[in-house]
Each structure stands twice: as structure tokens, then as C-alpha cells.
Amino acid sequence: MDAHRQQLDEWIKEKEVLLVTGGYDHTIKIWQAHSGVCKQTMQHADSQVNALEITPDKHRIASAGYKHIRIYDIHGNNPNPVINYEGVSKNIVGVGFQEDGKWMFTGGEDCSARIWDLRSRTLMCQRIFQVSAPVNCVCLHPNQVELIVGDQSGIIHLWHLKTNHNEQLIPEIDASVQSIAIDSEGNYMAAVNNKGHCYIWTLTGGLGDEPTKLNPKHRIEIHNRYALKCKFSPDSTLLVTTSADQTARIWKTSDFSLIQELKTDSQRWVWDAAFTSDSKYLLTASSDGAARLWSVETGAIEREYSGHQKAITALAFSDQVPLNPQYFYEGSNDPAN
Amino acid sequence: MAFYDNKHWLLSQVRNSFMLFDDTGMCEVVMAGENLAKNLDCSKYDCYPGVEESEDEKDMDHSSDIHPDLEFGIYRSNTAARLKRMEEEQKRNANTMHIKWEPHAAALSEEDKDELFVAKDFRRKKDKREFQSLLTEQLKKYAYLPQNPFQDYAKFDGNGQIGVPTKKFGIFIAMLSPELRNYPMHVVVLTTAKISQLTGLICWKCSIDFPDVTLKESADNYGLFIADDDGEVNWDFPCLDPKEAVAKFGFRFLALVEVEPREQNSPTPPVEEPPIPEEQSQPQSKAQRQLEVDMMRMQGHMKALLFQSFKVHIINRVRSRTEVFLGVSGEKVEIYPVASQRGPFWWSKSRSATYSIDSVVACDLRENKSNNKAVFRLVYDNSGANSSDVSSSLHHQPVTWSCFKHHDFEAEYKVSEEIVQKINLILDSRNSQRRAEYLAIRERKSHRRKSFNFGPR
Numbered sequence: 083m084d085a086h087r088q089q090l091d092e093w094i095k096e097k098e099v100l101l102v103t104g105g106y107d108h109t110i111k112i113w114q115a116h117s118g119v120c121k122q123t124m125q126h127a128d129s130q131v132n133a134l135e136i137t138p139d140k141h142r143i144a145s146a147g148y149k150h151i152r153i154y155d156i157h158g159n160n161p162n163p164v165i166n167y168e169g170v171s172k173n174i175v176g177v178g179f180q181e182d183g184k185w186m187f188t189g190g191e192d193c194s195a196r197i198w199d200l201r202s203r204t205l206m207c208q209r210i211f212q213v214s215a216p217v218n219c220v221c222l223h224p225n226q227v228e229l230i231v232g233d234q235s236g237i238i239h240l241w242h243l244k245t246n247h248n249e250q251l252i253p254e255i256d257a258s259v260q261s262i263a264i265d266s267e268g269n270y271m272a273a274v275n276n277k278g279h280c281y282i283w284t285l286t287g288g289l290g291d292e293p294t295k296l297n298p299k300h301r302i303e304i305h306n307r308y309a310l311k312c313k314f315s316p317d318s319t320l321l322v323t324t325s326a327d328q329t330a331r332i333w334k335t336s337d338f339s340l341i342q343e344l345k346t347d348s349q350r351w352v353w354d355a356a357f358t359s360d361s362k363y364l365l366t367a368s369s370d371g372a373a374r375l376w377s378v379e380t381g382a383i384e385r386e387y388s389g390h391q392k393a394i395t396a397l398a399f400s401d402q403v404p405l406n407p408q409y410f411y412e413g414s415n416d417p418a419n
Numbered sequence: 420m421a422f423y424d425n426k427h428w429l430l431s432q433v434r435n436s437f438m439l440f441d442d443t444g445m446c447e448v449v450m451a452g453e454n455l456a457k458n459l460d461c462s463k464y465d466c467y468p469g470v471e472e473s474e475d476e477k478d479m480d481h482s483s484d485i486h487p488d489l490e491f492g493i494y495r496s497n498t499a500a501r502l503k504r505m506e507e508e509q510k511r512n513a514n515t516m517h518i519k520w521e522p523h524a525a526a527l528s529e530e531d532k533d534e535l536f537v538a539k540d541f542r543r544k545k546d547k548r549e550f551q552s553l554l555t556e557q558l559k560k561y562a563y564l565p566q567n568p569f570q571d572y573a574k575f576d577g578n579g580q581i582g583v584p585t586k587k588f589g590i591f592i593a594m595l596s597p598e599l600r601n602y603p604m605h606v607v608v609l610t611t612a613k614i615s616q617l618t619g620l621i622c623w624k625c626s627i628d629f630p631d632v633t634l635k636e637s638a639d640n641y642g643l644f645i646a647d648d649d650g651e652v653n654w655d656f657p658c659l660d661p662k663e664a665v666a667k668f669g670f671r672f673l674a675l676v677e678v679e680p681r682e683q684n685s686p687t688p689p690v691e692e693p694p695i696p697e698e699q700s701q702p703q704s705k706a707q708r709q710l711e712v713d714m715m716r717m718q719g720h721m722k723a724l725l726f727q728s729f730k731v732h733i734i735n736r737v738r739s740r741t742e743v744f745l746g747v748s749g750e751k752v753e754i755y756p757v758a759s760q761r762g763p764f765w766w767s768k769s770r771s772a773t774y775s776i777d778s779v780v781a782c783d784l785r786e787n788k789s790n791n792k793a794v795f796r797l798v799y800d801n802s803g804a805n806s807s808d809v810s811s812s813l814h815h816q817p818v819t820w821s822c823f824k825h826h827d828f829e830a831e832y833k834v835s836e837e838i839v840q841k842i843n844l845i846l847d848s849r850n851s852q853r854r855a856e857y858l859a860i861r862e863r864k865s866h867r868r869k870s871f872n873f874g875p876r
Contacts, residue, residue: 099553109579116557118570119627123579127511161579162511169520184535196520199535208524224541244536268541290538360552371574384558389573391583391609401554 099401100156101365102143103373104131105353106392110145110154113387115365115375115401120389124154124161132175134354134398138183143398146174151188151198167198176220187229189220195231197243211241211248221262225288230271232259238273245291253281253301263321265314270335271296274309274323282338300338304331311354315361320378322364324352330366332378342381348372356399369393567626568636572619577607584610586665590621590643591650591674594632601650603672604628608665615661618643621675635677642678645670652676654772655735679771723844724749731830731838734794740829747841751775752797754826774799776849780823780857782842784835793835797842798825800853818856820864 096114104110110124110131129147136143136156142164143154149170152163172191179186179200186198193216197209215235222229231239236257240249253259257275264271264285271283280302288294305325312323314335321338324330330352332342344352350369357364363384364376373394375385551559577585589603606624608617619638626634635641642658652674659668726748732740733754746753755771778800786794802822830838846854 095553095557099557107580108582111579115554116561118567120573120576125511125579127508160514163515165516165518167518167520169522180535181539198518198520208521209527225538227536227538244532244538266541288538289540289542358552358554360550360555362552362555363558386570388571389576391574391580401552 097157098140100136100140100399101373101387102134102136102398103367103387103390103394104134104145104396105367105371105390105394106130107371107390109390110134110143111387111389112143112156113373115385115399118385118387120387122159122161123389124163126152131396132173133177134396135177135179136398136400138179138181140400144177144179144186145396146177146188146190148173150174151177151186170196172216175218178220178222180222180226187220187222189217189231191216193217193233195220195229195239195241197229209243211239213237213239218259219261221264223264223288223294224266224268225294228288228294230262230264232262232273234258236275238262240294240296242291242293245293247293249293251296253298254279260309261311261313263312263314265318265335266316267318268294269318270299270314270321272312272314272321272323274304274312276308278303278305278307278309278325278327280304280309280312280321280323302333302338304333305329308351310352313355313357315357316359317361320357320361322355322357324355324366326351328352328368330355330364330376332364342376342378344374344376344381346374346383349374350393353393353395354397356397358399359402365397365399367394367397369395373397567623569619569623569626569634569638572616572623572638575609575612575616575620576624577609580607580609584666586610588617588670589648589672591646591652591672592621592625592629592632593652593674593676594625594634595629599629603648603650610664610666612665613661614643614659614663614665614668615639617665618661618675625675637680639680640677641675643673644676646672646674648672650674723841723848727841729830729834729838731828731834734827734829743828745828745838747838747845749776749845752779752799752842776845777851777853779842779846780851780854781861782839782846784839785827787832788829791832792829793832794827794829795835795839796825796827798823798857800857818853818860820860823857 099115101113101115102110103113104126108126108129108131110126111120112122112124113119114121124143126145126147129150131145131147133146134143137153141156143156145152145154145163149168149172151167151170151174153165153167154160154162155164158164167186170188170190170192174188174190176189177186178188183200185200187195188198189195193213195211195213195217199208211229211231213231213233215233215237217231217233219232220229221232227243229241229243231241233239236252236254236259238251238253238259240251242248253273254275254277257277257279260274260276262271262273268285268288271285272280274280280300281298282300282302283296284299286295286297304323305327308326310324310326312321314321319335320341321333321335322330323333328349328351329343329345331340332344333339334341344364344366348370349366349372352366352368354367355364357378362378364378365373366376367373371388371390371392371394373387373390374383375387376382377384577583577587585607586609587605587607590606591600591603593600604621604624606617606621608620612620615638618641621643622634622638622641625632639661642661644658645653645656647653648671650672658676658678659673726746728744728746731743731745733743734740741756744753744755746755752774753771754773774797779797780800781798782795784793784795788794800822801824802818828835828838
């Protein structure tokens with residue numbers, strides 16, 4: 083019985099570690115993160131993959147591409163999407179989910195951010211937020227009701243979904259906002275632009291219907307070329323920025339000093355990055371067609387994931403311990419069968 | 420085409436049918452060779468002089484090898500291709516649910532708003548204790564996971580690729596246990612890959628699917644041979660040239676077999692020496708070997724059991740002659756290619772073949788040639804090759820003529836005679852049942868032929 087339990091435990095753990103990459107070769111690949119083996123390839127026809135996200139229940143993957151958001155089953159062995167969200171005229175560049183999976187948010191080059199209802203087959207409700215320039219990035223505040231939208235003209239918009247209240251700010255004139263991130267505790271917001279600069283705010287408010295207030299804190303020159311992505315570590319102590327300068331850099335949030343530069347000869351533009359849930363490792367996606375796993379502490383490459391034929395531009399990762407792993411053991415749904 | 424070696428016929432193919440290459444590489448051999456049209460005697464006014472010499476291809480007509488159903492781009496109009504693509508798309512989309520953004524949606528009700536957009540108190544501090552994520556745990560567990568030497572070949576995997584031409588092969592892997600070996604592993608590879616890269620990809624897949632199999636460090640240790648759909652390797656052809664592009668080959672089944680690693684830098688091996696067979700590779704002093712030889716000599720025809728290597732020419736199916744070493748011992752008969760520049764380039768990379776002496780059933784002189792050379796034939800039993808216990812395999816498999824295959828060799832008359840004598844001495848000393856059966860079948864066959872010949876006209 084113990085052996086069986088152990089086996090089951092292994093099986094669950096195996097399933098809960100999810101690494102997904104996508105890019106210019108029109109495919110999405112699911113990897114076994116610890117071995118570097120590609121477990122499944124899914125087809126993303128007619129478009130590159132601009133962004134990837136794993137659904138909160140960890141059963142599906144959402145990919146943002148040209149005119150479509152596609153949803154794939156992770157465990158069904160189906161190489162084709164199960165749901166196709168369409169009706170958008172241009173590239174969709176960002177996708178994410180409300181934490182209970184009630185709705186999905188996207189941002190696109192048609193100058194709008196959208197909310198898609200996920201509760202039923204028909205779009206019972208939908209919201210659209212239009213801005214004056216193509217949207218580059220969207221980010222949901224941990225309070226789940228404020229959407230931060232960054233656009234090509236350099237404006238950052240705060241859109242309160244409940245009250246519809248919205249605010250704008252321009253951290254730097256003539257610099258396109260490439261990526262925005264808020265840490266899971268709601269302490270900081272970071273935004274990076276195409277000049278390689280990073281702006282940090284501390285956040286106040288944001289409870290109930292009260293809008294979040296941004297208090298400027300830092301301006302750092304993080305890369306000397308295009309910055310592409312920024313993300314906080316799950317424990318809020320680290321910030322990673324990736325860039326066209328072929329590096330990813332890790333910064334300490336206590337004083338925003340550089341603690342690690344991740345680069346290797348073959349690496350090209352670094353488009354996306356994700357921390358493991360314990361903030362010990364970082365995964366990156368690069369134009370050289372490889373994804374890499376780095377140790378935050380040593381800066382060494384621990385694993386490499388090769389298989390994509392072209393640049394990898396999007397990556398999604400999750401290795402969170404399920405909140406209630408017991409449910410697997412209950413009832414007739416024995417996963418070992 | 421594969422078994423056709425009439426140079427004029429091939430030349431005509433190259434000239435008139437615009438066939439520049441074929442699966443066997445024979446066309447290239449013809450094209451790369453000297454100007455045949457000049458050198459060959461064309462005094463006969465035949466379309467393909469010399470064609471009547473080969474009897475098995477008598478019924479071959481002069482038509483080219485081009486068939487109308489070959490999928491050349493020019494036969495398909497753009498519209499047809501587009502239609503096909505749309506149809507495929509439709510098929511792909513059949514199981515996908517489509518949800519469309521509604522441009523003129525009704526305003527959101529307060530009720531919906533309250534349900535969907537609930538502010539969460541994100542300030543509830545999380546458990547700050549140190550913990551280990553699942554990936555960290557796995558990485559620790561597999562900390563000493565050796566770097567897979569074939570990892571880089573993973574990028575040639577054609578599985579699930581879009582818009583990139585790929586090719587699918589069934590691969591039989593010779594290193595697997597017998598029960599697994601009979602099932603092909605399906606490998607999809609990018610057509611732009613080279614054969615060496617396909618070999619690496621197969622090794623990569625093999626190392627993942629069959630972790631128990633230990634593979635050599637480099638893909639250079641393996642070769643791909645043409646195989647039948649039942650996994651039988653076609654030894655008549657050498658392994659595919661590792662430098663060639665996968666796109667060139669149209670075989671559905673291949674076999675991965677361990678071969679001698681290719682020399683990377685030296686195109687011509689410095690010394691032409693037969694490789695030492697396995698049994699002899701153990702260190703053995705010269706004196707010891709001498710003593711053994713003396714003992715054997717004293718024991719009369721027991722000498723025949725000693726390993727001896729002969730330089731002969733193997734006559735393969737396309738009737739070309741290739742120089743090989745024929746190693747004969749009391750245990751087995753081995754064929755090693757002689758690496759030299761004289762033969763067609765692809766033979767030099769071919770793998771050696773080994774036949775257990777139990778599977779060899781006959782060896783006879785067949786033809787004395789005017790140039791003091793002779794042709795001899797080695798017949799071996801191909802059906803029970805894996806089974807050491809001949810009598811038990813007999814039980815399941817009836818002996819038929821097709822169980823036996825052969826190789827023809829040519830050598831100096833004296834050498835041929837010596838080899839035939841040696842092998843027959845060994846065969847006689849073993850008194851194998853398989854050989855008795857072969858001889859019986861041959862006897863019957865020759866009777867039948869005779870009675871046919873002398874029958875009423």
C-alpha cells in the first residue's frame with residue numbers, strides 16, 4: 083500500500099510540474115522539466131505564439147497568437163486546440179486568467195484589452211478597454227479587479243474592472259512599454275521599456291473598490307538594448323528582466339541591485355522567463371530555439387530544452403504544490419488507473 | 420532500378436528521364452564515374468548494349484521509371500493544393516469549439532459584475548517558511564543525471580512540426596531484446612536533416628523510450644540499413660551514407676545497427692588489415708598462438724577450425740565486385756569490407772556480416788574463369804539465424820528453399836579451392852541437420868529440373 087501511495091505521489095508531482103514553450107515554428111511544446119525531454123507537441127497553425135499561460139486548474143494552456151487565443155488540453159494528447167477564441171483583428175500579445183478561472187484577459191495590437199467570460203460556452207459577458215496605441219502587455223493586480231495595460235506610445239493604464247475607473251501615467255516619453263509586472267504580495271509594480279529602462283513603484287490602496295496608487299520608487303538602467311519582459315519571483319524578493327542584449331538579469335527587490343546575469347554564447351534575444359515556485363530556479367526562452375533552466379544562486383545552466391525549429395518567444399511554467407492534493411486519493415477517480 | 424546495373428540503361432535513364440538520383444545511389448555512381456558512353460564499346464546497335472547478358476531482367480521494357488502518380492509539384496495546380504489545405508484545416512478544426520467576440524454585446528449587468536469582479540484581499544501574508552518546489556525536488560533527485568549525448572539531435576524531431584517537410588520511418592533497433600526488436604519505432608524527422616542526424620535522433624529517442632539499453636556515446640557508432648517491414652535487414656546494401664540528406668531516401672523501414680565508427684579525418688586507412696575477430700581480440704602471446712597452431716597441425720584436419728582470413732571479391736546483386744575479407748573459423752564465417760578507394764565509395768562504409776557456422780549449409784565452387792579465377796558460393800540458412808537450438812526451431816518452421824540465402828565470391832582459383840575445402844572440412848566435422856536438409860532439398864530440386872529438361876518436347 084505504501085509503495086502504491088508513493089507511486090501515486092510521484093505521479094502527481096510529475097503532473098504538477100508543467101513547462102510549456104511556443105514560438106515562431108508554430109508549435110507549442112510541453113516538456114518534462116527535470117529531464118529536458120519534450121513530452122508533447124501541439125500545433126499552433128498559421129501563427130507564431132506571442133504569449134502562453136497555464137489555466138489556474140492546470141488542465142489547459144492558453145496561447146495568444148495572430149487573431150486567436152487558443153486553448154489546449156494538457157493531458158488529452160490532442161495536438162489541436164479544444165477552444166478557439168476569435169474575432170480580434172490583430173495580434174494578441176498577452177493572455178492571463180482570473181485566479182478562479184472565471185474570466186480571461188487579453189491585450190492586443192488592435193489597441194484594446196479584453197475580458198472574456200469563461201463560465202459558459204457562449205460569451206455571457208465581455209468587456210473591452212480601448213486605448214490609443216497598440217497594447218504591448220497586460221497584467222492583473224493580485225486583487226483580481228485591476229488590469230494594468232502598457233502600450234506602444236509609452237502609456238500605462240490602470241483599469242478597475244469593478245468600478246470602471248481608469249488612470250494613466252507616462253513613465254518615459256517616446257519609450258514603448260514592453261512588459262509590466264506586480265509581485266504576488268502587491269508591494270511593487272515594475273515596467274520595462276524599449277530603451278532598456280525599468281521603473282519601479284511601490285503600491286498602496288487597491289482594496290475593495292479603492293483604486294491602487296502608484297508611488298514612484300526607482301528608475302534603473304537594466305539593459306543597454308530593448309527590454310522584453312519583467313517578472314517578480316513568487317516570494318517577491320527577486321525581479322527578472324530579459325532583453326534583446328541576449329541576457330536575463332536578476333535583481334534583488336530590497337535594493338534593486340543586480341545579483342545575477344544569465345547568459346551563454348549561443349543564447350540570443352531572451353523573450354520570456356519564469357521562476358520556480360520556490361524562487362530557486364529560473365526558466366528562460368530565447369531566439370536561438372532553446373529554453374534554459376538556470377540556478378538563481380549560481381547562475382549556472384541546469385537544463386536545456388531543445389526541439390523548437392525557430393525562436394521561442396513565449397514560456398509558461400508552474401510547479402506549485404496543489405493546494406489540496408488529497409482530492410486525488412478520494413473517490414473512484416484513481417489517477418493510477 | 421535498384422538491381423539494375425546495365426550502364427547504358429542507367430545512362431539512358433539519366434539522360435532521358437532526368438532521373439538524377441535513386442534510393443540506392445546507383446545513379447550517382449553512374450554519373451560520378453568516367454564517361455561511360457566514350458569508354459563502352461557500342462559497336463552493337465542495341466539500344467542498351469549488354470542488356471541480354473542479364474537474364475533476370477529480360478522482360479524489362481524500355482519505359483522510364485517515371486509514373487504519373489509521382490507527386491511532383493507541377494502536377495498539382497495551386498488551387499487544388501489550396502483546397503486540400505482548407506480541407507485539412509477543416510478536419511483539424513472539427514473538434515475545436517469556436518467562441519467569437521461579439522462586437523455589439525449587451526452591457527454588463529450589475530449582477531454579473533458582482534459575481535465576476537470581486538476584489539480579493541491580497542495583503543493576507545503568505546506562509547513565509549522556506550519550502551522546496553516540486554521541480555527543485557526533482558532536480559535534486561536527478562542531480563547526477565548524465566548529459567544525454569544525443570540531446571542536440573532532438574531538434575531534428577519532425578513530430579508535430581508545422582510547415583516544415585518531414586519524413587516518417589519505421590526503425591528496427593538491433594540493440595533491443597528480441598521481443599522488442601521486432602516492432603519498429605516510429606520516427607518523424609525533418610527532411611532537411613542528414614542521415615547522421617537521423618541516426619542521432621533515433622539514438623535520442625531510443626535512449627528515452629528504452630532507458631535500459633546502453634548506447635555508445637556517439638551516433639557515429641551506428642548505421643542505418645534498409646529493412647523489410649518485418650524487421651529483416653537487407654544486408655545486400657551498405658548502410659545509408661551518413662552525409663546524405665534524409666530527403667533522398669524513400670524507404671519506409673530502416674534498421675539501426677552498430678557499426679565500426681567512421682574515420683573522421685583519414686580518407687584512406689593506412690594499412691589494409693583484416694579486423695581481428697572477437698575471439699582473437701583477447702591478449703594472446705605470439706608463442707601461445709604458435710603452440711596452438713602446432714597442436715592443430717598435428718591434429719590433421721582440425722586445422723580447418725583455425726581462424727583464417729582470405730581476400731576475395733564479393734559479387735553482389737548488382738553484379739559489381741567488391742573486395743572483402745572472408746574470415747573462416749570453426750565458429751563462424753565473417754565478411755569484412757576492405758576499406759580502399761577502388762571500390763564504389765559506399766561499400767567502404769558497409770558493415771561486416773557474420774554467420775554462425777551452424778547456419779552455413781554449403782560452400783561449392785561454381786565457375787572456373789579463364790583468368791585463373793574461380794567463383795564459389797556460400798549458402799547459409801537465414802530462417803533460424805537467431806536460434807541456437809536448431810532442432811527446436813525445426814519444429815516450428817518447415818524447411819523450404821527460401822530459407823536459404825547465399826553469397827557469391829570470386830578469388831584466385833587456388834584461394835577459392837582452399838576456402839571451399841576448409842569450409843567443407845568444418846561442415847563435415849559438424850554433421851549439422853540443417854545442412855543435411857539443405858542437401859536433400861537441393862537434390863530434389865536438381866531432379867525436378869532434369870526431368871523437366873528431358874520431358875517431351
